[in-house]
Amino acid sequence: MHSEELEIRTxxxxxxxxxxxxxxxxxxxxxxxxxxxxxxxPHATAGLAIIETGAGSDDDLLAALRELLPADxxxxxxxxxPGHGRDHVMPAxxxxxxxxxxxxxxxxxxTWQSVCLVDTNGDNAARTVRLSFLAG
Structure with missing residues (x-):
């Protein structure tokens, strides 16, 4: 197994x-x-999605999350x-x-799939992402 950690500024x-x-x-x-x-x-308020990006789907995902999980x-x-509790529900x-x-x-x-970090938590400006490759 090969692993690496990335720090992503969000x-x-x-x-x-x-x-x-x-x-x-x-x-x-x-x-x-x-x-x-x-x-x-490894965060309680971030997730990963495999979606299309650049054609509006990324913005649509954030809009859907705002509708499903309002920041109130x-x-x-x-x-x-305010509303930060929704960020803890989002990873479900x-x-x-x-x-x-x-x-x-x-x-x-x-063809149109991308691996994406989804972060709705404005209180945490940096995220760790761990990548691991398991040989078959």
Missing amino acids: GSSEVVRDLTRDCARFLESAGAEDGLLNVWV DRWRHRHGS LVPPYATVPVLGGRMALG
Whole structure:
């Protein structure tokens, strides 16, 4: 198994950050052939999604999360900025992990799929992402 940690600056706004190039660089440096890429975010308020980016789907995902999980005072978890409790519920919908098949050293993603970090928590400006390659 080969692993690496990335620090991703997400800033103080909701963000969908495309990690696909970072994942590809990691696989190249790991000398990956066939196996599985596991992507893990060790945070209680961030997740990973495999979605299309650049055509509005990333913004649509954030809009859907705002609609499903409004940043208001309904949440029992109340530390941090107003509505922060929703950030702790978000990983139940957008999980903190993703596993992608790797064939010939490349992720077997569909044409429009990207591996993305989803962070709705403006209170935490930096995220750790752990990449692990398991050879098959």
